[in-house]
Every structure is written in C-alpha cells, then in structure tokens.
Amino acid sequence: MPDEEVRITREVLRLPAFALFWSAATLRAFGGSVAGVAFQVLIVSVIDATPVQISVLSALGVVPYLFFGLVIGALMDRWRRQRTLVLTSVGRAAVLAVIPVLLLTGTLGFWSLAAVVLALGVLTLFADSAAQPLLPRIVPRDALVMANARLGQSQTVAETAGPALGGALLNLVGAPLLFAFDAVINAIAALLQWRIAVAEPRPGPRAPGRHVGHEIADGMRYTYGHRTLRPLALSVHTWFLGNSIVATVFAVFVLRELDLPPWAFGIALACGALGGFSGAVIAPAVGARLGAGRAILLGRALVVVPWVGLAVAPLTAGSGVGVVLTVVAAAQFVYGLSMGIEDANDIAYRQSVAPDGIQGRMNSTIRTVNRVVFFFGALLAGVLMTFLGFQPALAIAAAIFAVAAVIVLVSPLRRARHDDPPDTSD
Numbered sequence: 001m002p003d004e005e006v007r008i009t010r011e012v013l014r015l016p017a018f019a020l021f022w023s024a025a026t027l028r029a030f031g032g033s034v035a036g037v038a039f040q041v042l043i044v045s046v047i048d049a050t051p052v053q054i055s056v057l058s059a060l061g062v063v064p065y066l067f068f069g070l071v072i073g074a075l076m077d078r079w080r081r082q083r084t085l086v087l088t089s090v091g092r093a094a095v096l097a098v099i100p101v102l103l104l105t106g107t108l109g110f111w112s113l114a115a116v117v118l119a120l121g122v123l124t125l126f127a128d129s130a131a132q133p134l135l136p137r138i139v140p141r142d143a144l145v146m147a148n149a150r151l152g153q154s155q156t157v158a159e160t161a162g163p164a165l166g167g168a169l170l171n172l173v174g175a176p177l178l179f180a181f182d183a184v185i186n187a188i189a190a191l192l193q194w195r196i197a198v199a200e201p202r203p204g205p206r207a208p209g210r211h212v213g214h215e216i217a218d219g220m221r222y223t224y225g226h227r228t229l230r231p232l233a234l235s236v237h238t239w240f241l242g243n244s245i246v247a248t249v250f251a252v253f254v255l256r257e258l259d260l261p262p263w264a265f266g267i268a269l270a271c272g273a274l275g276g277f278s279g280a281v282i283a284p285a286v287g288a289r290l291g292a293g294r295a296i297l298l299g300r301a302l303v304v305v306p307w308v309g310l311a312v313a314p315l316t317a318g319s320g321v322g323v324v325l326t327v328v329a330a331a332q333f334v335y336g337l338s339m340g341i342e343d344a345n346d347i348a349y350r351q352s353v354a355p356d357g358i359q360g361r362m363n364s365t366i367r368t369v370n371r372v373v374f375f376f377g378a379l380l381a382g383v384l385m386t387f388l389g390f391q392p393a394l395a396i397a398a399a400i401f402a403v404a405a406v407i408v409l410v411s412p413l414r415r416a417r418h419d420d421p422p423d424t425s426d
Contacts, residue, residue, distance in 0.1 A: 012146045017138035020196045022147075024189040025131070026154040028089070031185035033162020035096070038170055038178045046103070046175075047110050057117055064121040065371040072129045073364020074215040077357055080200050081134035082193065088127040089190035095119045096183040100176035128367070133359030136351045138198050144348035145284045145292075145418060152280035152343055156336075160273035203357065219361025228293070228353065231411030233366050235300060235404045236346065240370045242400035244377025245384065245393060246307055246335075253310075253390035254328055259317035264325045272332030279340015286341055292349040293408065293416035299342025300405035304398050306331035311395035345418075352418060 013019055043049045043057060076084065095116055102108035139147045169178050224230050254260045254268070279299075287295040310331050315324055354362050384393035408414055 012139065012143045012150060015139065015143075017196050017198055018135075018143075018147055020192045021131075021135070021138055022150055022154065024085075024089070024192040025151055026158065027185050027189045027192070028092075029155050029158035030162050030165075031182040031189075033158045034166035034169060035179060035182040036162070037166030038175045041170065041175060042099075042108070042113060046108060047113060049110060053110050057114060060114060060117045061121045061124075062371055062375060063118070064125040065368055066375070068122070068125060069129075069364050069368030069371070070216045070219075070361075071212060072125055073360045073362075073368070074212050074219060076129045076133055076360030076364070077215065077219075078203050079130075081130040081137075081360075082196055082198050082200065084126055084130040085134065085193045086190050088123045088130070089186045089193060091123045092120060092127075093183045093186035093190065095123065096179050096186060099179040103176045103179075129360060129364055132347065132351065132363045133356070134198070136356065136359065137200065138196060141352050142419065144351050145287045145344050148347045148351075149280045149283045149340075149344040152283070152340060153277055156273050156276040156280060156340070160270060160277075215361060219358060220365050222354075222358050223362045223365045226354075228411070228413045228416045229350065229362065231407050231413040232296070232346065232350070233369070235296075235407040235411075235413070236366060237369055237373050238400060238404035238407060239300065239303070240373045241377045241380075242303075242307075242397045242404065244374040245381040245397035245400070248378045248381035249385055249390055249393045249397070252385065253394070254324075257317070257390050258315055258319070258324050258328070260324050260328065261321060264321055268325060268329045268332050271329040272336040275333035275336025275338075276340040277336075279337040279342075280344055281340070283341050283344035287345040287348070287418055291415070291417040292345050292420075293412075293414045295345040296342050296349070297405060297408040297414055299338045299340075299345070300401070300408055302338035302341070303335060304401045304405065305338075306334045307394050307398035307401065311391045311398055349416060349418060353416075353420065 013022065043054060047053075049057065099108070099116060102112055135147060136144060166178065169181070173181075222229075223233055251265070255262070255265055260268070283295070286298065290298065309327070313327055315327060350363065350366070351359065381393060384396060388396075
C-alpha cells in the first residue's frame with residue numbers, strides 16, 4: 001500500500017469533518033444503547049404490553065424501511081445529506097423528550113409508545129439513508145475502510161457497554177431522566193453534525209416527465225446491473241436470510257434447549273461483541289492485503305463456521321454450564337469477528353465504487369431488500385424451529401451463509417480492490 005495511503009488511513013480521526021461525524025455517531029450509538037434498556041422496561045413493566053403488542057412495537061422499527069426506504073434513498077441523492085442528519089438528530093431529541101412528559105403525567109400507553117417508536121423508526125431511516133452516502137464526501141476514498149472500521153468499533157463498544165450502563169442509570173435516576181439524557185445526547189450530536197464542513201453540490205433539475213419513481217428504478221437498475229455491486233448485493237441479501245434465522249433461533253436454543261443461565265448468556269454475547277471489535281480493528285489491514293473482494297469473501301466464509309459448530313455439537317442441557325458456555329462464547333466470537341471484517345470492507349467498497357449521484361439510491365436499494373429478506377427469514381425461522389428443531393435450523397442457516405460466500409467466490413467481486421477506479425457511468 002502506498003505511503004500516502006497508510007498516512008491517511010492511520011490519521012482518519014484527525015480529519016476534522018470525520019472526527020465530528022464519528023463523534024456524533026458514537027454519541028448516538030451510546031445514547032441509543034443506554035435508552036434501549038429503558039424502552040424494554042417501559043414495554044414490559046409500565047404499559048404491561050401483551051405478546052401481540054410487543055410484536056407490533058418490534059415491527060414498527062422495520063416498517064419505515066419496508067414502505068419508505070427506496071423513496072427516501074432517492075431523495076438523499078437530491079437533498080443535502082448533512083442537513084438531513086442534523087434535522088434527524090434534532091427530531092430524535094424532540095421525540096425522546098416527549099417520553100418523560102408522558103411518564104410524569106401518567107399518560108404513557110401502548111398507542112402513545114407505538115407513535116414514539118414509529119417516529120424514531122422514520123427518523124432513523126432518514127439518518128441511515130443520509131449517513132452512508134455522506135461519508136465519501138468527508139473522507140478520502142483510500143480512508144473509507146478505516147473510517148467504516150472506526151464507526152464499527154464505536155458501535156460495538158456502545159452495544160456492549162451501553163445496556164449495562166443503561167441498567168445502572170435506570171436504577172439510579174429512573175426512566176424519565178434517562179430518556180431526557182438521551183434527548184440531550186441527540187441534541188449534542190445535531191450540533192456536531194451541523195459543524196461538519198462538506199461541499200454538497202445541488203443536483204440538476206429532473207427532466208420533464210420524470211419523477212421519484214423513475215429515480216428509484218434507475219437506482220435498482222444500477223445496483224443490480226453493476227458488474228461487482230450485483231454479486232455484492234445478492235450475497236448480502238443471502239447473508240441476511242441466514243442471519244435472520246440465527247438471530248431468531250440462537251437465544252431460544254441456548255436459553256431453553258441448552259438451559260444456559262442468563263448471566264452466562266450475557267457473557268457469550270459479550271464475546272460476540274469482542275469478536276466484532278477485533279474484526280473491525282483488523283478490517284483495514286485485511287482489506288489492504290487481500291483486496292475488498294477477498295476480505296468480504298473471508299467474512300462471508302468465516303460466518304459459516306460458528307453455526308456449523310453449534311448445529312453439529314453434541315450439546316444438551318446436561319453438558320454443564322462450563323462446556324456450553326465455552327462452545328457458545330467461541331461461536332459468538334467468530335460470528336462477531338466475521339462481521340467486523342466484512343462490514344467495513346463491504347460498505348467502503350460500495351461507497352468508493354459508485355458515483356455520488358447514485359449513492360443514496362444504491363445504498364437504500366440494498367438496505368431495503370435486506371430488511372424485507374430479514375422480515376420473511378424470521379418467519380421462516382419459526383417454521384424451521386417448529387418442524388425441524390433448533391440445530392437443523394442452524395444447519396440450514398449455515399448452508400445459506402455458505403451460498404452467500406459462494407456468490408462472492410464465483411463472481412468478479414472476488415477480484416475487486418478498494419483502489420479500483422470508481423464507476424462514473426451513471
């Protein structure tokens with residue numbers, strides 16, 4: 001790798017625009033993880049939600065992506081992405097500030113909480129749709145892998161430490177102050193995002209007779225017609241199908257079938273977070289040495305290992321907590337490691353290979369289809385658990401993960417590198 005690339009990669013957090021972007025993203029990740037504990041308490045203890053209501057609240061977080069993901073992705077190729085990030089952070093602060101008012105006035109119920117969850121889901125959709133295409137405008141192309149790795153590292157730390165911190169704060173200060181704290185964090189994030197210096201040229205006017213539907217179709221044609229983005233998209237869709245199964249099956253299998261105590265389950269999940277952090281740390285070096293395609297392939301292939309292991313391991317509730325915890329924790333570590341390696345390289349390659357004018361639509365196309373696949377995959381997981389059992393379901397998921405790796409292996413994506421010339425044919 002050239003000396004200049006090494007210098008920029010190592011100093012990515014010294015870039016003022018990225019430092020502000022990363023700081024805001026890290027604050028929001030910690031705030032969301034801390035407040036997530038309080039949300040669970042509200043759902044279970046305060047409004048005493050029924051299983052159906054819990055399912056509805058869970059679905060409301062995905063609904064905005066299913067119905068508006070492609071539209072908002074197209075808008076992000078016409079709107080100022082930085083301004084969108086600022087407005088979404090301000091909006092989140094305002095929505096979160098409503099919760100303490102509802103709690104203190106005794107008016108929080110299922111429907112009001114559902115409205116809050118839906119509003120936060122819409123705002124998160126806007127934020128996600130703006131953040132990924134904005135990053136290539138504030139970070140040099142050869143530093144995108146490191147930038148995404150830094151974001152992945154802080155996200156992993158937030159997801160690991162946030163729930164524990166949230167539980168402690170919930171006991172100390174109570175839910176109203178905890179949500180007020182998260183509202184303040186989002187307000188600070190908005191200020192940091194507002195200070196990002198970035199040039200965003202205004203797109204030209206639409207041709208007569210064209211509307212947002214045409215632009216969505218162009219984004220889908222570009223994504224699935226592109227020589228390397230097509231196999232990348234198909235591979236990640238397949239990965240999401242496998243992941244929807246393991247995400248649905250894993251906790252039930254470990255806690256119910258293997259009778260792992262909650263404290264041990266928490267340790268296993270922490271090992272997964274440690275693996276994710278480790279993967280994000282080495283992702284830039286792996287991408288530089290192997291190339292983007294082979295780094296993605298390594299992550300896709302590595303994720304097969306833990307689920308094959310859990311599918312064939314002769315584990316039962318009688319195996320003992322020590323044995324079960326060792327195997328499950330190792331599986332979680334490798335699972336997290338695989339995601340840490342592939343995520344930074346996958347996202348950075350998308351950002352570097354596509355022109356700016358199609359970034360919003362390309363990313364939203366992939367992200368929206370991923371969520372549709374995950375939604376139906378979770379339903380499939382329930383069927384597999386019911387009729388085949390836990391370990392056969394995990395074996396099927398491992399096979400699906402293997403297909404995702406094969407798609408990369410047999411496609412031109414395998415030879416792709418981060419320094420390939422960007423495709424400016426849009």
